[in-house]
Amino acid sequence: MKQLFEIYGWPLTTFFSACVALWLTILIVTPQFFMIELSLRFEDRGDRLTKIVNDLDVLYRDKGTKEYDLVNGPACNTTGMVNPMMTGDSSCAQFGEEDKLRLEQQVRELEDRIQSLLVEEQNLKEIKAQQFPYSVRNYTAMTGLHAWTLTKTVAFALIVTLIALAACYPVAYAVALRSGPVKTVILFTALFVPYAVNELMRIYAWLTVFDLHGLLNTLLVIAGFASFASDEVIIWYRFPGTVLVVLVYTYILFMVFPIYNTMATLDPNQVEAARDLGAKTWRIHWRVIIPHTKPGIAVGCIMTFMLAAGSFSVPYIITRGLQPKWFTQLIYDKFYESSNWNLGSAYSFTLLLICILFIFGVMAIFGVKLRQLAR
Amino acid sequence: MRGKEVVLEKVSAKFGDFTAVYPTDLVVNAGEFFSILGPSGCGKTTMLRMISGFLSPAGGSIRIGEDLMAGVRANQRPTALIFQNLALFPYMSVWENIAFGLEARGVSKVERRKRAQELIDLVALSGEEMKKPDELSGGQRQRVAVARALAVEPAVLLLDEPLSALDLKLRQHMRAELRHIQRMTGVTFIYITHDQGEALTMSDRVAVMNRGLIEQVDTSDRIYDRPSTPFVASFVGENNILRGRITAVEDGVATLESELGALRGRAVAGLAVGVDAMLFVRPEALRIGDESQSDNRVAVKPVRRDMEGAYVNWVLSAGEQSIVAHMSKAADAGIDHDRSMHVGFAADDAIVMAAGELADTGRQLADTGRQDDEAAV
Structure with a gap:
């Protein structure tokens, strides 16, 4: 400082x-x-208090309707639906004194029930306020279905990471160690240019491949295995493989560059020395190149895994509702569909925890220290 | 381990339009310590890479022992290369480094460990087996590199300036050690260097290379005493160079008419009367003030006297010509500094050659600078 x-x-x-x-x-x-604070507060959507709040809503609404009817007379139409716009309709039955008394009676009954519920709500709130507000129930409350979704998401992210690694290692090797300066520039540009395109555009581009009338089906039709006319085409969006492919494509750059960067720092003499000592290609990779590239591989794996596991746009755009949701989509639903931020926070922290565990796992497997990763 | 001979026939190398090595014939005897000496960029490393198999010759053939090397890849040749930066494997321990060649040949771990231990003893690294290369000193790393190369029992060991990264004291020590290891193992050593000290002290024979051509192949003594080209004479050791025109060649003694008068020296073969020539004489062959028995006498004025320790370095001038003389401490004591002086030298100590290309001293200086930088690192 x-x-x-x-x-x-x-x-x-x-x-x-x-x-x-x-x-x-x-x-x-x-x-x-x-978010942590939220995730530790369990909101029980099935308890008495929630029910009272919901019931009160209904009662207030009913009471409001009856009071409106008392002032304006009950609305009526041929279908019997209450419609305030049609209250002046001449075809409606007369609103007699008897009816008025009956309505007033009903309003009083509703007020009584509201009063009793308000008292009960007050009591319950007081009890709740005295209770310790925090618990880990949001974390343990995950249903079997959601747990399965989480497992599948993590498994998919792992597969994506492995595919990306298998694809990137040879590419990085070719660019870093096997080509002259001119070739390196060309390969580098070829790798880089597609990633200047917006991520969403790159994902949407895949729709032209997987669509019903997309590239794959067109090729099948041309080959005679499918037909547009009789709708005998494959609905590619149904296959989980599509998400895998697009995820790999979207995040592969985050695997290539760390590996390339560390590999490029390898002294070419090391490779020549190993070869001179009689080592075959695989042994040179296993004993010389991979040990040197480990930090890059670890960083690449961590980045790709975290991006894949946390990807929202790819499954959202590619599956089009034809496949089970990804865990990220579940989190989104918790926040914005069921308005349960408490559970949503807990879900996202669970995913974060798994990612952190993955980082430590990768570091243990590769024997890489945090200091090396930072480079 | 037995060394094998290495025979190069009309071997040449090209990079695009640039000829790195002109067609070269060379025979390195089995079990010999052979050095290729030359300034940077002379093609010596290219030569080494062709022998080791990392580079294919543009023409000619290479034979090691009985076997032609055409089409034989680096990992199948009976050679082992020691790199300038050693290229030890940083993630392996000392013994794993040494045993890597055996590992590549599928030798069992127990056997590898045993053989590595023998080499560790040979290069005096006992106790360092489990260390990583970056935990070792420069000299120890050097020994690991030698042991690693010897582990595969090569017939020919190729060394690419491996001592250039060491400081002077260690370098001198390692010279003796390398020579010792070579004698013990009997492996043919081909040693690449731009450092004449290394080449002359260690080698049975030295090839002096310049611009893709080997100019002379000879023993260290003959390279120093009997250089066959102006380049060799000016590159190896210090030499005073006196220019002139040949007026007579008799019984192997040439007379050169120069600005400093007629000078006589041994004539190299094929020297003709009337050609422009150079006379080379070593600073230590000059005698100051000794007027009685010299074949050649030149009047000089003292410019500077540098005390070098073992000898005294006199910088003298004769007209435009600068002359350097080395005097022993005893001889220096008898010199009368104030008088105008004479230097003399025997005709047998001087060599007369037709004028030709000299070593680029500017480049040599650059080389020395680089060497110092490397030593500092």
């Missing part, structure tokens, strides 16, 4: 320190704290 002050002077250093502090508080610490 003192060094920073000496290099940049106090105004600049203070400014940037303040910016960093602001960023940390507003965008990292506070939201995370908020």
